[in-house]
Amino acid sequence: MKLTTLALAALLFGGRDAGVRVMHDVHSTHTRAVIENGTVMWKVRLFSDDLEKGLRAYARRPAFALDRDPKADSLFTAYFNAKVSVSADGRALKAQLVQQGVDKDPVGGTVHWYLLQFDAARAPGTLVIRNALLAELFPSQANIVVLLSMPGEKRHSLYFGDGDNAAQTVELRR
Incomplete structure (x- = not known):
């Protein structure tokens, strides 16, 4: 049986095909984080x-x-802070919600996005990050973090998944 691209996307990403809700087998989050001075913006x-x-x-x-x-944003922020940890030079940082939104995906599903902010007292030399979002529910959960450190736009890519959600260290000053 040959699947169309739309049908395959519906199977993978939870969209609709012929009016029937299809559960997806892919469980992932994607984060783009930018650190500048002592602020980490995390989307x-x-x-x-x-x-x-x-x-x-x-x-x-x-x-x-x-x-x-009406308390969904507060609940998400509490959940996020319980599952994601960011430490700057050994000091734990707490995320605060800045903005949120919903995007439609092309096959009928939705994706929620959240912009959060972590504040450190000064530009850190080292960040330690752990991301265990939804890992308690899905054994195959994959959490991808792409960190861009400014100035210089140095890129760091982190992968948390396959049951390994241990903290990872990013050296920002080299």
């Missing part, structure tokens, strides 16, 4: 259905719905 994108399932479990609220709960 994470998550499949909406995975995120909703994760927040239901975290809050122990089976009826939780992202689009109907």
Whole structure:
């Protein structure tokens, strides 16, 4: 059986094919983070259905719905801070939510994105990052972090997945 690109994307990313909801087998988040001086701006994108399932479990609220709960942003921020850790030169930083939004994917699903900010007292020489978003739910969860350090636009890519969510160290001054 040959699958069209649209049908394959629907299978992989949870879109709709012929009006039937198809569950996706790919569970991932993608983060683009920029560090400049003592600020880390962190934009994470998550499949909406995975995120909703994760927040239901975290809050122990089976009826939780992202689009109907006025406290969804606060719940996400608490969950994020429980699952993602960032330390600058040994000092733990806490994320604060700056903005959020929803994007439609081409095959009918949705992706939630969140812009968060971490503040360090000064430009760090070392960041230690751990990202275990949704890893408690999906054994195959993959969390990708692309960190851009300014000035100079030096790029660092981190992968957290396959059950290994150990912290990783990024040296910013070399």
